[in-house]
Amino acid sequence: MPVFLDFEEPIADLFEQLEKAQQTEAKGKVDVKDTIADLEAKLEKTRKEIYKDLTPWQRVQTSRHPERPYTLAYIESLTDDTFIELHGDRNVKDDKAMVGGFGMFEGQSVMFIGQQKGKNTKMRQYRNFGMPNPEGYRKALRLMKLAEKFNKPIVTLIDTPGAYPGLEAEERGQGEAIARNLIEMAQLTVPVICIIIGEGASGGALGIGVGDKVLMLENAWYSVISPENCSAILWRNWDHKETAADSLKLTAENMLGNGLIDGIIPEPSGGAHSDKEKAFSFVRKAIKKNIAELSKLDADERVSSRIEKFSNMGFVQD
Amino acid sequence: MSSWFKRAKQGVQTPTKEKKETPEGLWYKCRSCKNVMTSEDHSANYWVCDSCSYHERIGSIEYFRILFDENKFTEINRNLSSGDPLTFEDTKKYVDRLKSSKRKTGLVDAVRTAHGKLDGHAVVIGCMDFNFIGGSMGSVVGEKIARGIDEAIKKKVPFIMISKSGGARMMEAAFSLMQMAKTSAKLALLARAKLPFISILTDPTTGGVTASFAMLGDVNIAEPRALIGFAGPRIVKETIGKDLPEGFQTSEFLLEHGFLDYIVDRKELKNNLSSMLTMLEK
Numbered sequence: 001m002p003v004f005l006d007f008e009e010p011i012a013d014l015f016e017q018l019e020k021a022q023q024t025e026a027k028g029k030v031d032v033k034d035t036i037a038d039l040e041a042k043l044e045k046t047r048k049e050i051y052k053d054l055t056p057w058q059r060v061q062t063s064r065h066p067e068r069p070y071t072l073a074y075i076e077s078l079t080d081d082t083f084i085e086l087h088g089d090r091n092v093k094d095d096k097a098m099v100g101g102f103g104m105f106e107g108q109s110v111m112f113i114g115q116q117k118g119k120n121t122k123m124r125q126y127r128n129f130g131m132p133n134p135e136g137y138r139k140a141l142r143l144m145k146l147a148e149k150f151n152k153p154i155v156t157l158i159d160t161p162g163a164y165p166g167l168e169a170e171e172r173g174q175g176e177a178i179a180r181n182l183i184e185m186a187q188l189t190v191p192v193i194c195i196i197i198g199e200g201a202s203g204g205a206l207g208i209g210v211g212d213k214v215l216m217l218e219n220a221w222y223s224v225i226s227p228e229n230c231s232a233i234l235w236r237n238w239d240h241k242e243t244a245a246d247s248l249k250l251t252a253e254n255m256l257g258n259g260l261i262d263g264i265i266p267e268p269s270g271g272a273h274s275d276k277e278k279a280f281s282f283v284r285k286a287i288k289k290n291i292a293e294l295s296k297l298d299a300d301e302r303v304s305s306r307i308e309k310f311s312n313m314g315f316v317q318d
Numbered sequence: 319m320s321s322w323f324k325r326a327k328q329g330v331q332t333p334t335k336e337k338k339e340t341p342e343g344l345w346y347k348c349r350s351c352k353n354v355m356t357s358e359d360h361s362a363n364y365w366v367c368d369s370c371s372y373h374e375r376i377g378s379i380e381y382f383r384i385l386f387d388e389n390k391f392t393e394i395n396r397n398l399s400s401g402d403p404l405t406f407e408d409t410k411k412y413v414d415r416l417k418s419s420k421r422k423t424g425l426v427d428a429v430r431t432a433h434g435k436l437d438g439h440a441v442v443i444g445c446m447d448f449n450f451i452g453g454s455m456g457s458v459v460g461e462k463i464a465r466g467i468d469e470a471i472k473k474k475v476p477f478i479m480i481s482k483s484g485g486a487r488m489m490e491a492a493f494s495l496m497q498m499a500k501t502s503a504k505l506a507l508l509a510r511a512k513l514p515f516i517s518i519l520t521d522p523t524t525g526g527v528t529a530s531f532a533m534l535g536d537v538n539i540a541e542p543r544a545l546i547g548f549a550g551p552r553i554v555k556e557t558i559g560k561d562l563p564e565g566f567q568t569s570e571f572l573l574e575h576g577f578l579d580y581i582v583d584r585k586e587l588k589n590n591l592s593s594m595l596t597m598l599e600k
Contacts, residue, residue, distance in 0.1 A: 163548065163549075164557075165548070165553045165557050166557050166558060167557075167562070167563075169549070170547050170554060171575050172575070173533070173576075174548040175529040175533050175547065176533040176577055179498075179502060179529050179534050180533075182498060182499050183502040183505055187506050202526070203498060203525075203529040203548070209499075210499050223495065224492055224494050224495040225486075225488055225491075230488060233488065234408035234488070235409065247404065247406055247407065249404050249491055260492050260496055307503040307504075307506060307507065311464055313460075313493065314457035314460055314496070315400075315401045315457045315490070316400065316401060316457050317398070318395075318397070
């Protein structure tokens with residue numbers, strides 16, 4: 001049985017009934033074809049209804065769904081298994097929370113970079129829960145410079161609960177590593193597309209998030225802090241995480257409305273985890289369209305409009 | 319052991335009416351070594367303790383007085399103030415928080431920018447005010463720094479930034495986050511114009527400020543014993559589950575790990591900047 005989130009309970013119930021009906025059908029004694037068809041239709045309808053109107057907190061939950069596809073799953077699908085992963089920052093080590101490399105996408109070579117989470121306890125630890133250390137950001141920058149040198153577009157896939165707040169991370173300059181990426185990404189001469197596929201937490205997300213086009217999946221979130229930590233700081237406990245999720249205006253729709261991202265990529269009804277192939281195809285379509293459009297501009301135009309775009313972000317009263 | 323070694327009764331025993339009050343404003347008691355100086359001596363000593371050299375936190379008014387020749391400068395975008403794009407409310411409404419901060423500090427937001435002369439060098443200086451919502455960076459801070467950089471480019475002069483901030487301002491959420499990208503992108507333009515950017519990190523500089531402009535100086539300078547880091551010490555301690563080593567995330571620690579060019583005493587700051595600017599001049 002798949003994992004269901006708390007607000008998916010009606011879907012879980014129908015799923016269970018459907019499974020029972022299918023078992024009965026398999027035994028072949030009773031004809032339950034109609035019941036099955038009925039349940040399937042109901043399931044689809046319920047799923048659509050629930051997902052039509054998710055609260056910000058429910059989207060945060062969806063963005064962290066354990067079966068949601070992570071960065072490498074997207075890359076493998078988008079590059080039709082041609083991906084060649086490149087490792088290491090050439091200084092300290094290879095950060096397993098950040099992956100990157102070249103792959104063939106729609107007939108051209110593209111640099112893919114992103115934070116990587118793990119699927120099970122062992123892999124989650126191996127990937128440091130998708131929280132990069134400074135060498136992760138430096139590896140990402142090395143790969144971006146490599147792509148720039150050979151004039152290949154860059155696609156970053158963002159999915160992180162934050163940059164790792166550890167002792168060694170501080171010793172090796174977590175702040176400097178992220179800052180360096182911001183100033184360097186602003187000046188990359190090749191097209192840069194950034195897609196928040198799950199969690200976009202703060203500087204850890206932005207560290208690979210300065211692009212010509214910044215897109216969010218429908219159920220992803222992006223903000224300066226996670227709702228839990230926001231609640232912990234402002235209310236001294238985690239009980240206000242739902243309120244915090246509302247207040248932070250962290251959904252794709254809010255972010256687009258505030259002019260802080262450039263577009264939203266739809267997810268299959270039921271979230272990216274409910275139909276991964278469909279989610280991959282939506283992302284593929286968005287990347288294809290944007291690379292084509294950005295490739296029409298020359299490098300100087302791209303850089304100056306990228307810098308201008310970020311320069312215009314904010315809300316002040318003169 | 320003799321009882322006179324031990325405190326017989328715990329806590330302060332002096333009744334309140336016998337408590338000796340220090341007259342407000344006349345004396346300064348060092349927060350680090352408890353040394354007492356007259357406030358006049360303290361400010362004449364650049365708000366540095368004459369006994370232990372502790373650098374008291376000061377704001378833009380004081381830094382401008384220290385750095386600009388004869389305290390003469392032209393402030394830019396003085397009245398730029400924060401909106402409340404998200405109608406944010408936690409234990410207090412953001413608009414009310416802004417109002418009370420303005421009233422309390424007499425400032426408009428957490429950064430001031432100005433152009434003027436530093437030992438004869440024309441410069442643009444930005445300086446953060448920690449008293450204003452922890453020096454946090456929201457849209458106004460980002461915008462003022464961005465416009466300060468524009469001004470430096472227009473005037474073809476170096477840009478100096480004095481950081482003192484807890485990081486991004488949560489009440490403006492992603493708007494705050496994007497100020498990191500904005501200020502860094504603007505610094506790219508300054509670099510392309512081949513104009514110097516000198517970053518001065520003071521106590522404290524953490525979070526989104528460290529992870530953007532503060533670490534991007536052509537020269538990174540810090541005051542002694544300042545707290546500088548990305549994650550705050552409490553978060554790091556929680557993450558690793560043990561006590562932090564002595565001196566962790568201080569200026570001296572960052573110098574040792576290669577993220578600062580040098581540490582300078584506040585008394586030497588102006589002279590030092592002047593020499594550095596001379597050496598960077600074309």
